[in-house]
Amino acid sequence: MKKFKNFLWAVFVQPLILIAQNKIGLAGFIVLLVIIFMSFVGPYIIPLDTKVKLDKIYQPPSWEHILGTDSEGKDVFSQIVHGGKAVLTVAFLAALFSTMIAVTLGITSGFVGGRTDNIIMFITEVVLTIPQFPLLAVLAAFIRLSNPTLLAFILGAVSWPALTRAIRSQALSLRERDFIEAAKILDLGALHIIFSEILPNMMSYITISFVMAMTGAIYSQVGLILLGLVPLSGQNWGIMIQLAWTRGAIFFKDSLSYILSPILAIVLFQWSAVSFTRSLEGIFNPRLRVRR
Amino acid sequence: MNWTVKLFKSYIFRRAIRAFITVLIVVTITFFIVRLMPGNPIEIYIGQLMSQYGMTFQEAKNAAAALFSLDLDAPLFSQYLDYMKNLFRGDLGRSFVSQGVKVVELIASYLPWTLFSVGISILLSFTIGITLGIVIAYKRGGLLDQIISSISTVLTSIPNYLLGIILLILLGVQLQLIPVSSMRGTVSPGIKAGFTWEFISDVFKHAALPILTYVLSTVGGWILSMRGSTLNTLGEDFVTVAKARGLPERRITFTYVGRNAILPLFTSLTMQIGFMMGGSALVEFIFVYKGVGWALWSSIGQRDYPVMQGVFLIITIAVIVANFLADLLYGKLDPRIKAGGTE
Numbered sequence: 097m098k099k100f101k102n103f104l105w106a107v108f109v110q111p112l113i114l115i116a117q118n119k120i121g122l123a124g125f126i127v128l129l130v131i132i133f134m135s136f137v138g139p140y141i142i143p144l145d146t147k148v149k150l151d152k153i154y155q156p157p158s159w160e161h162i163l164g165t166d167s168e169g170k171d172v173f174s175q176i177v178h179g180g181k182a183v184l185t186v187a188f189l190a191a192l193f194s195t196m197i198a199v200t201l202g203i204t205s206g207f208v209g210g211r212t213d214n215i216i217m218f219i220t221e222v223v224l225t226i227p228q229f230p231l232l233a234v235l236a237a238f239i240r241l242s243n244p245t246l247l248a249f250i251l252g253a254v255s256w257p258a259l260t261r262a263i264r265s266q267a268l269s270l271r272e273r274d275f276i277e278a279a280k281i282l283d284l285g286a287l288h289i290i291f292s293e294i295l296p297n298m299m300s301y302i303t304i305s306f307v308m309a310m311t312g313a314i315y316s317q318v319g320l321i322l323l324g325l326v327p328l329s330g331q332n333w334g335i336m337i338q339l340a341w342t343r344g345a346i347f348f349k350d351s352l353s354y355i356l357s358p359i360l361a362i363v364l365f366q367w368s369a370v371s372f373t374r375s376l377e378g379i380f381n382p383r384l385r386v387r388r
Numbered sequence: 389m390n391w392t393v394k395l396f397k398s399y400i401f402r403r404a405i406r407a408f409i410t411v412l413i414v415v416t417i418t419f420f421i422v423r424l425m426p427g428n429p430i431e432i433y434i435g436q437l438m439s440q441y442g443m444t445f446q447e448a449k450n451a452a453a454a455l456f457s458l459d460l461d462a463p464l465f466s467q468y469l470d471y472m473k474n475l476f477r478g479d480l481g482r483s484f485v486s487q488g489v490k491v492v493e494l495i496a497s498y499l500p501w502t503l504f505s506v507g508i509s510i511l512l513s514f515t516i517g518i519t520l521g522i523v524i525a526y527k528r529g530g531l532l533d534q535i536i537s538s539i540s541t542v543l544t545s546i547p548n549y550l551l552g553i554i555l556l557i558l559l560g561v562q563l564q565l566i567p568v569s570s571m572r573g574t575v576s577p578g579i580k581a582g583f584t585w586e587f588i589s590d591v592f593k594h595a596a597l598p599i600l601t602y603v604l605s606t607v608g609g610w611i612l613s614m615r616g617s618t619l620n621t622l623g624e625d626f627v628t629v630a631k632a633r634g635l636p637e638r639r640i641t642f643t644y645v646g647r648n649a650i651l652p653l654f655t656s657l658t659m660q661i662g663f664m665m666g667g668s669a670l671v672e673f674i675f676v677y678k679g680v681g682w683a684l685w686s687s688i689g690q691r692d693y694p695v696m697q698g699v700f701l702i703i704t705i706a707v708i709v710a711n712f713l714a715d716l717l718y719g720k721l722d723p724r725i726k727a728g729g730t731e
Binding site: 120221222224225226227228229230231233234235236237238258311314315318319322323324325337341346347348349352355356359362363366367369370371374 | 414545546699
């Protein structure tokens, strides 16, 4: 139990205390929380505007519609509130898949070494060289990605190599540390070493990579939607952009807030994720911290 | 050591072999996607011919075989060998949509534009990025550093295609600074290719928005990496020694710090090339810039599978070759790579 407490402290509480010392990191963290809250709790508070109001097309922001209205006169703000959940869920699952693959392969590669390492690294290098987005686009031509979980799985399945390489090099450097040597001499067993000694020491790094994997998944996911390669429906920031694009909304001067809103929502999420992880990096990498 | 042994042990040779094997693997994967996946293009095409043109199964199959340059009755492995043979002869089959046009010819008309726009963007972005990176590393903590670092973080977090849409909206529609519709495509109709000012300026006019998008969306990353890398290098012993020797500051900045700080960025350069070539599918879609990225999108949309397959292969091969060249350059800049034997 005490061990678990220590683990929680090291993984969640300590980083938060350190985050609070970095202004931009803190801002990123707060924006991240706000977006997550808005996307997952917001829909229960703010009802979705589904009424078509032809006399209110492309209205600029006003008190009634703070982000204006879309090409059918619907309120844009309510669509933003309802459109985050789908995007973030797919990104979360995709990051989960790719991080799981990367951690498993990276740690195996770094610790087992020898031929296993060579084989895993070779596969990793090859997959890493194939440009991700075209591969996804081609796969989307054959697989109907109408199911969010399947979409997340495909996104995760092509995006693990960079992280695998990074985790392997972390594992390699940890392998040489004294406390791992000690654990080996004490014969604590591979599972104990991996789960109690190595993973906790990599947790900060894995957290950073996980958030970055989410931003990558959002890039590909929204890109696929924009190209019309994913037959998803429902409320979704990506679909909002795609609809605005195909309806030619960008060529109307008054539709500015309609098309910019989902774009800004995505950019804000990406920015807050990047700033948050940058400051985490600064905290976990003392070399960067000293010379700030 | 005689020259054959030297050749086999050389960095360039090992790297070339790896690039070649990667190409083979990608080609193989593509073959199996096209040939074996459920609902693969050949089956779809046969079905289309049968239902739309009333062909018998055998007629449709022959037509499909001709289109893909494959003998569909042969065992799968010999089909695979044929496919490889055709590929090395430069035969990628013919387009569905533009009936009878060779895929290779289509690719030859698209690829130069993508290589041109992405290539220029990488050079520009890398040069601007490392210069600004060194500058703000030296002025770390100052106002300039804070402003440039913050802008860089914002720029890196905007997906390139969204940045493209934002540029279109702001410059083209809201401020009406640029004529968006006449900038579509790769060249204006009626302009003859050649070494004329008219042609070259037209090419740059059409490529301007894609290039601006690529540069803006990647330069922030280079600035921040170069800043970090320079800060790391500044603490190295050889810099302290150079200072102790009383070398002029300029010389330390460029020959001692700059040269060494660039090295770690080369690993990101190879990643960046792949990312930009891959992202061209989206950026070229936004600006209707007819390079391979645009061709990938349109061939998928039109279900023109031979073109799609060819374009995907050519994008991947371009990335592999570019990575190979970047690695060679890296090997030249960092002698440790060549001598060390390990990568």
